[in-house]
Amino acid sequence: MSITQLARTQVQALTPYQSARRIGGQGHIWLNANEAADSGEYQLDCARLNRYPECQPPQVINAYATYAGVDPEQLLVTRGGDEGIELLIRTFCEPGQDNILICTPTYGMYAISAETNGVGILEVPLNDDRQPDFDGIIKQLDQVKLVFLCSPNNPTGDLVNSAGLLRLLNAAKDRALVVVDEAYIEFCPESTQAGLLADYPQLVLIRTLSKAFGLAGIRCGFTLANPEVIGLLLKVIAPYPIPEPVAQIAAQALSEPGLATMRGRVADINALKATLVEQLAASSQVEQVFAANGNYVLVRFTPGTQLFARMSKAGIILRDFASKPGLSDCIRITIGNQAEMDAVLQVLQQEQ
Structure with missing residues (x-):
């Protein structure tokens, strides 16, 4: 009997959640986990x-x-x-x-x-x-x-x-x-x-x-x-x-001070998001831009596989949701900093 057989039946059959870190990828711009582009400075008392x-x-x-x-x-x-x-x-x-x-x-x-x-x-x-x-x-x-x-x-x-x-x-x-x-x-x-x-x-x-x-x-x-x-x-x-x-x-x-920093970060992210949404809506490669209420935007591309591959080749790691019901060709883009958003738009504007 294997060690696995000692585990609970539910665990043996379980497919673990595919977090951004578990999926991984090769790149230098990580926009797949809805993380902020910075964390701020903090002090520790040991x-x-x-x-x-x-x-x-x-x-x-x-x-x-x-x-x-x-x-x-x-x-x-x-x-x-x-x-x-x-x-x-x-x-x-x-x-x-x-x-x-x-x-x-x-x-x-x-x-x-x-x-x-x-x-x-x-x-x-x-x-x-x-x-x-x-x-x-x-x-x-x-x-x-x-x-x-x-x-x-x-x-x-x-x-x-x-x-x-x-x-x-x-x-x-x-x-x-x-x-x-x-x-x-x-x-x-x-x-x-x-x-x-x-x-x-x-x-x-x-x-x-x-x-x-x-x-x-x-x-x-x-x-x-x-x-x-x-x-x-x-x-x-x-x-x-x-x-x-x-x-x-x-x-x-x-x-x-911490709350002021957070609110400033939110204002910056929302401004970058508005610019990205505007650029996406004007692109012939985009079929649909979903509601943009978080620090990310879900986008249906035509087709999504090609755009995802082009971004990956440029070192930009996004999150592919094409396998989810009703989300064919959909890719989620985390709103990063200005340089990261510029890199996304640069790839988007390139000829296919």
């Missing part, structure tokens, strides 16, 4: 590295609560938004019995986390307007514990329709949790659903410092929810999830 860290560092919790406009009791800090997703599934879903619901195409870790934990997955594809099919979701509520929505949606960039979300929240009362992943919300802060948390205890939000804050490397995310939900998640989370250096950097990023 005096307490001999001590175990706080499970929920107060300096981080309080700073993010102030930033997000919620009470500290409505907040959990996690190892990236991914751990928040995992904790929700582990806390609320019985393996081999319960299901989550996802609206494809969307972020792949919802399904991977469910599969890893032996939890079923129901798919209700986005409609022709790339919105969640709220009628279809509501019909499935008695079969699911968690509904995952992504706003802006990765990879399409669309925002969840607020009226439809309210319908779903009302239907989900005492039946299921509705999780809205707002990893990219800093690029369109007026579209956050945080204002609904006080009135809808079944609503959960996922946030991160990986995107607009430029801190993907420290793995720091947040779950915003009703205090009862947070209390349940605290039963499941590891005893020391946030390393001391991560807490220090996160607290600095959430200070007034």
